[in-house]
Amino acid sequence: MIYQLGDFRFPDDPARLYPQTPERPWVLEVGFGDGHFWPHYARTFAQAPNYLGVELSGVSLLKAHRRLKDAGLENAILTKLPADVLVREVVPPRSLHEIVVNFPDPWPKAGHTDHRLLRAPFFRLAASRLRAGGAVLLTTDHDEYFEFACAEAEASGVMRVDQAQPPAAALETKYARKWRDLGLSAHHARFVPTAHPEVPGRAFTPYPENETDVPHAILTLPAAFAPTDFAKRTARAPARGPEWTVVLLDLFASLRRDGWVVQAHVVEEGLTQEVLIGVTGREDGTHLVRLARFGGPIITPGVKAAVGVVTGWLEEEGAQVTHRGY
Ligand SMILES: C[S@@+](CC[C@H](N)C(=O)[O-])C[C@H]1O[C@@H](n2cnc3c(N)ncnc32)[C@H](O)[C@@H]1O
Structure with missing residues (x-):
């Protein structure tokens, strides 16, 4: 099954994700590529463990999905996200049995090591989400990245490095x-947690069921308001907060309702969302600025801020804000 970020809970519960097999061990594979590993590895267990696969490539996601479906692996969830966001926000503490990383992108150029996944912060996060007896399994052909990952695991202070044979899969x-x-040839290591530090997720919530919980504002636009100034607003520097950047990209007139739709780009650590924010006329003559459900946005501090940035732009245009719900 393919999950979007909005299909998860923060954190989620394996019993909700795998209702038919809640008691089975849980394995996460990072960067599954075209999905060859899991059908081979799952066969080495009497019953296929619950599987969560995370990838950045959409093409790989579709190929792997087909492969797992053909192999009849029902208790498998694939998602297109950066691994650290998925592990931190979705996976509850001490719940995974294994985190498997096969042939990660080595980022070999000088100055690019910050892009590598297996650095000390990821090892601390992994140690917080692995159960006692769990491990991160790394297999790589890349000598230098292998040594780098082992050194980072030790530097994390929460991982022991065991040399071992890679699983055949x-x-x-x-x-x-x-x-x-x-x-x-390939190198292999098992990184075994020696402690389970607390690494909290951020304040992520799914799009609320209750309309009044959706980030919004109510305002009165000036008479004969026309948003001719939007291009000037978007050309300005992006709005920045301590943990987010918001860029207003475009504005569209609504064909369905009296009002407009703003397209905004929200960047937070490890996560980028494109969201739509409606500015819609109400019966009493005021306007409602509200995050749209379209695209399944997750409510994060940055997304709330984006509603604030649109509201702020309208205030600069002369609007009077009577209610802020963001
Ligand atoms: C070199 S390929 C290896 C693919 C597969 N494991 C294999 O052995 O054939 C690395 C894969 O990791 C994915 N990847 C890189 N960084 C990632 C991240 N932060 N989160 C999830 N996937 C990532 C890439 O999209 C790519 O498909």
Whole structure:
């Protein structure tokens, strides 16, 4: 099954995600590529563990989804997200049995190591989400990244590095076969938590069922308001807060209602969302500025701020705000 960020809870519950098999171990695979690993690995268990796969590539997501479906692996969830966002916001503490990382992007150029996944902060996060006896399993052909990951695990202060043989399934992935054909061998390590630090998620919530909980504002626009100035507003520097950046990208007249729709780009650590914010006329002559459900946005501090940025722009245009709900 493919999940969007908005389909999850923050944090989620394995019993909700896998209602048919809530008692089975839970394995996360980061960067599953075209999905070769899981069908092989799942077969090594008497019953396929519950599987959560995370990838950045949409094409890979679809290929892997087909492969898992053909293999009859029902208790598997795939999602297109950055791994650290998924682990921090969705996975509850001490719930995963394994986090598998096969042939991660090595980011070999000098100055690019910040892009690597397996750095000390990720190891602390992983240690907080793994159960006792769990582990991060790394298989890679890349000598330098392997040493880097081992050093980062030790620097995290919460992981022991065990050298081990890779699971046979890790040597059947697309990249494993690619490097094997070039005559390269693979390194493998098990990173075992020695402590389970607390690494809290941020204040993420799904789009509320109750309309009044959706970030919004009510205001009175000046007489004969026409948003001709929007281009000037978007050309200005983005609005920035301590943990977010909001850029207002475009404004569309609504064909369905009296009003407009603003398209905004919201960037927060590790997560980017494009959201729509409606500015809609109400019967009493006021206007409602409200985050639209379209696209399944997650309510984050940045998304609330985006509603505030649109409201602020309208205030600059002369609107009188009578209520702020963001
Ligand atoms: C070199 S490929 C390996 C794919 C697969 N594991 C294999 O062995 O064939 C690395 C994969 O990790 C994915 N990836 C990179 N960074 C990621 C992240 N932060 N979260 C999720 N996936 C990521 C990339 O999109 C890419 O598909």
